[in-house]
Amino acid sequence: MSSEELIERFQSIGLSAPKAKEYARNAKTSAAFVEVLDEGKVTSENEKKLSLLYNLAVLAKNDGLDPKHRSLVTKAVVDERLKTNLQIQEAVKYLKTKGDDATEEGMNEVSGVGIEITKDDVRKEILNYIEQNKEEVLARRYAGVPSLLGQAKKIPALKWAAPTDFKPVVDEIALELFGPKDERDVVKKEKKKKESKTEKTQQPVKERSMYSEGFLGELHKPGQNPQAFPELMDEHLAFTKGKVFTRFPPEPNGFLHIGHSKAIMVNFGYAKYHGGNCYLRFDDTNPEAEEEVYFNSIKSMVSWLGFEPWKITYSSDYFDQLYELAEKLIEVGKAYVCHCTPEEVKAQRGLKADGTLGGERFPSPYASRTVEENLTEFRKMRDGHYKLGEAVLRMKQDIQSPNPQMWDLVAYRVLNAPHHRTGDKWKIYPTYDFTHCLVDSFENISHSLCTTEFRLSRESYEWLCDALHVYRPAQREYGRLNITGTILSKRKIAKLVNDGHVRGWDDPRLYTLEAIKRRGVPPGAILSFINTLGVTTATTNIQVVRLESAVRAYLDSTTPRLMLLLEPLLCEVVNVDENFAEEVEIPFKPGAEDKLGTRKLKFTKRFYIDRSDYRDEVDKEYFRLAPGQPVGLMKVPYNVSVKEVIRDESGKVTKLLVNYDSDAKKKPKTFIQWVGESNVKKIKETRLYNQLFTSENPSAHPDGFLTDINPDSEEVIKDSIIEAGGFNEIVKKSPLNIGIEGSDFNINETEGPQTVRFQALRIGYFCMDKDSNGDDVVLNRIVTLKEDSAKA
Numbered sequence: 001m002s003s004e005e006l007i008e009r010f011q012s013i014g015l016s017a018p019k020a021k022e023y024a025r026n027a028k029t030s031a032a033f034v035e036v037l038d039e040g041k042v043t044s045e046n047e048k049k050l051s052l053l054y055n056l057a058v059l060a061k062n063d064g065l066d067p068k069h070r071s072l073v074t075k076a077v078v079d080e081r082l083k084t085n086l087q088i089q090e091a092v093k094y095l096k097t098k099g100d101d102a103t104e105e106g107m108n109e110v111s112g113v114g115i116e117i118t119k120d121d122v123r124k125e126i127l128n129y130i131e132q133n134k135e136e137v138l139a140r141r142y143a144g145v146p147s148l149l150g151q152a153k154k155i156p157a158l159k160w161a162a163p164t165d166f167k168p169v170v171d172e173i174a175l176e177l178f179g180p181k182d183e184r185d186v187v188k189k190e191k192k193k194k195e196s197k198t199e200k201t202q203q204p205v206k207e208r209s210m211y212s213e214g215f216l217g218e219l220h221k222p223g224q225n226p227q228a229f230p231e232l233m234d235e236h237l238a239f240t241k242g243k244v245f246t247r248f249p250p251e252p253n254g255f256l257h258i259g260h261s262k263a264i265m266v267n268f269g270y271a272k273y274h275g276g277n278c279y280l281r282f283d284d285t286n287p288e289a290e291e292e293v294y295f296n297s298i299k300s301m302v303s304w305l306g307f308e309p310w311k312i313t314y315s316s317d318y319f320d321q322l323y324e325l326a327e328k329l330i331e332v333g334k335a336y337v338c339h340c341t342p343e344e345v346k347a348q349r350g351l352k353a354d355g356t357l358g359g360e361r362f363p364s365p366y367a368s369r370t371v372e373e374n375l376t377e378f379r380k381m382r383d384g385h386y387k388l389g390e391a392v393l394r395m396k397q398d399i400q401s402p403n404p405q406m407w408d409l410v411a412y413r414v415l416n417a418p419h420h421r422t423g424d425k426w427k428i429y430p431t432y433d434f435t436h437c438l439v440d441s442f443e444n445i446s447h448s449l450c451t452t453e454f455r456l457s458r459e460s461y462e463w464l465c466d467a468l469h470v471y472r473p474a475q476r477e478y479g480r481l482n483i484t485g486t487i488l489s490k491r492k493i494a495k496l497v498n499d500g501h502v503r504g505w506d507d508p509r510l511y512t513l514e515a516i517k518r519r520g521v522p523p524g525a526i527l528s529f530i531n532t533l534g535v536t537t538a539t540t541n542i543q544v545v546r547l548e549s550a551v552r553a554y555l556d557s558t559t560p561r562l563m564l565l566l567e568p569l570l571c572e573v574v575n576v577d578e579n580f581a582e583e584v585e586i587p588f589k590p591g592a593e594d595k596l597g598t599r600k601l602k603f604t605k606r607f608y609i610d611r612s613d614y615r616d617e618v619d620k621e622y623f624r625l626a627p628g629q630p631v632g633l634m635k636v637p638y639n640v641s642v643k644e645v646i647r648d649e650s651g652k653v654t655k656l657l658v659n660y661d662s663d664a665k666k667k668p669k670t671f672i673q674w675v676g677e678s679n680v681k682k683i684k685e686t687r688l689y690n691q692l693f694t695s696e697n698p699s700a701h702p703d704g705f706l707t708d709i710n711p712d713s714e715e716v717i718k719d720s721i722i723e724a725g726g727f728n729e730i731v732k733k734s735p736l737n738i739g740i741e742g743s744d745f746n747i748n749e750t751e752g753p754q755t756v757r758f759q760a761l762r763i764g765y766f767c768m769d770k771d772s773n774g775d776d777v778v779l780n781r782i783v784t785l786k787e788d789s790a791k792a
């Protein structure tokens with residue numbers, strides 16, 4: 001279809017001309033939209049529904065959702081079961097993660113179909129929230145309304161409320177509670193400034209904690225998680241002494257990324273907050289994907305984020321116990337060895353011939369084998385009589401349950417691969433579904449915290465613990481942290497690395513934790529940021545620029561400042577002697593002399609400024625050095641003014657002859673950076689980073705994510721200089737960073753070149769890169785000083 005035809009068709013079904021044009025703009029997404037319209041048999045609809053369908057088309061395309069699953073969602077949008085983008089997102093996520101195990105009922109459930117939240121419900125929940133935070137809400141009055149609105153949107157019970165209901169309700173309640181605005185609600189600029197100053201000198205404000213509110217604030221106390229066999233709780237408590245026990249269970253098959261830092265904080269941090277313990281448990285049940293580097297990197301990243309595992313364990317430590325329990329499960333008649341093909345298993349799970357779900361479900365013919373037969377067969381699996389795919393051990397759950405996680409999941413599979421830790425002892429390996437809950441049980445986990453895609457697994461988790469009569473930990477699910485504007489997928493990062501688009505897995509433009517560390521982002525900045533986001537059951541989507549601005553704010557209050565000249569320009573003072581020297585003292589950070597100290601600099605006959613701080617002509621917005629416009633040099637008592645400009649044949653300025661205006665103290669229009677000749681340290685490379693991708697959703701680029709790479713994502717400068725004395729002092733004393741007062745997230749990060757961090761006046765925040773070698777220093781720009789300067 002030509003673009004005109006598309007626009008015509010879109011208008012004919014009810015879209016306005018500009019919308020129709022917008023939707024027709026991109027050939028691939030408009031094609032996807034047309035497919036959705038066709039499968040939904042849409043001939044005429046209101047614009048809101050059409051926009052939902054369009055968003056669905058884009059989302060399904062980006063996520064690679066297969067057509068049969070997409071049509072389930074389309075249908076649900078058309079018949080108005082799904083009314084918001086959030087619902088669609090949840091539905092797509094569910095279908096995508098469950099794949100062939102997905103059902104329409106399951107989709108309805110996760111996307112809140114049929115849950116009607118009225119405005120009254122919204123009001124009730126918000127009032128309830130206010131009741132619990134009464135003091136603060138009343139004290140802040142109207143100034144607290146925006147944050148109240150933010151909190152209201154995070155109330156779990158309101159997840160499916162109409163997004164437009166919140167503001168009117170909050171406004172209405174505010175009016176009832178505080179009455180009309182009066183002088184208390186007038187925010188004077190002056191007053192605000194003063195207040196924040198006195199705040200700083202008085203008690204630091206205690207930050208809010210993700211551990212005491214939201215999802216984590218509402219978790220049960222140890223010992224209060226329900227048990228099918230209450231006597232097991234006594235044993236559990238005898239071990240834990242009533243303390244919180246959690247675990248962070250990464251699969252050692254890749255490097256951790258920014259999303260994992262939330263999981264680390266949730267698990268390690270929650271235990272720490274309550275004086276409990278957290279395991280670092282390597283979930284190593286898939287021997288084929290594991291490599292030594294991943295184990296080491298994961299350990300090092302946990303420690304970089306300031307956490308210390310109570311114990312480091314491996315799921316494979318428990319292979320013997322797991323095997324015994326598998327036999328026990330057979331003995332109690334709740335597991336059987338199955339030889340069905342994948343197609344047969346799909347049929348049993350109600351996957352119809354045309355590929356859609358919803359067919360009649362029926363048990364495997366092997367489900368009725370005797371215990372003896374199952375034991376014999378399982379031991380044959382163990383002893384290598386079967387090849388991959390010829391036999392699996394399945395749990396005998398409930399094929400008629402609406403929950404796909406109850407459809408006789410696989411517990412053990414044949415996999416004749418050597419294991420990182422157990423060598424070739426095993427020819428069968430337990431699955432995640434069998435292992436995770438049991439190892440949680442062995443380790444006496446009080447709170448098994450995972451992300452919401454495991455919501456449906458909770459039932460099988462509990463079923464298995466109960467079937468085996470072991471302590472049942474409580475699985476609870478929180479929302480993932482997603483970063484947009486970059487990619488986190490292992491496969492795609494591997495592509496970037498292998499094709500040489502980046503310097504490696506820790507390239508500072510990536511969002512693996514190794515990369516973020518190398519880039520110089522302080523671990524405390526990540527923790528503080530995640531803490532301010534809070535934890536709920538909803539997925540948190542964050543743009544990379546938002547993360548950057550949090551990092552910027554953190555660096556602003558924690559790092560010393562230095563003068564760095566990216567492109568130095570020599571200046572010579574004409575009216576002083578060769579041995580002239582004026583000593584000036586500059587604090588490393590104004591206002592923090594007590595913590596960071598000061599350094600002394602010598603202003604001498606020859607010094608450097610940054611080339612960008614000189615221009616041949618002035619204009620209204622240019623305040624720095626130019627003929628006829630003197631300028632101040634940071635902390636130097638008098639101004640300098642241009643006497644003569646020396647150029648090479650091409651006209652490029654090579655040197656400025658300047659006058660030191662010591663006869664008259666005049667306030668300059670501005671002050672610029674400078675480095676005295678005797679204090680020059682050359683920097684081998686200064687690497688300036690910008691966004692690696694140009695769009696918010698690189699994976700959605702119609703020609704592949706590689707096409708979305710920003711050609712200017714890295715700029716390397718070879719001849720910059722820095723003040724030697726100050727830099728050497730920072731290196732020697734590194735980490736010379738102050739924490740945030742009153743924060744629980746100050747981390748004492750002591751090792752690595754990235755701890756040498758500073759703000760380079762005017763240019764940005766920098767750290768030393770690991771490519772530095774002795775005197776050869778390489779710098780990374782962590783972030784720019786202002787949000788938009790990286791785009792320019």
Ligand code: ATP
Pocket residue numbers: 248249250251252254258259260262263449450451479480481482488490
């Ligand atoms: P990915 O799919 O992104 O590679 P993963 O789930 O395969 O991640 P695991 O090693 O299994 O990686 O993750 C360890 C833990 O970290 C799990 O409990 C998982 O739920 C959690 N986790 C992974 N990604 C995120 C995220 N984006 N936000 C919060 N927690 C996460």
Ligand code: MG
Pocket residue numbers: 251
């Ligand atoms: Mg995983």
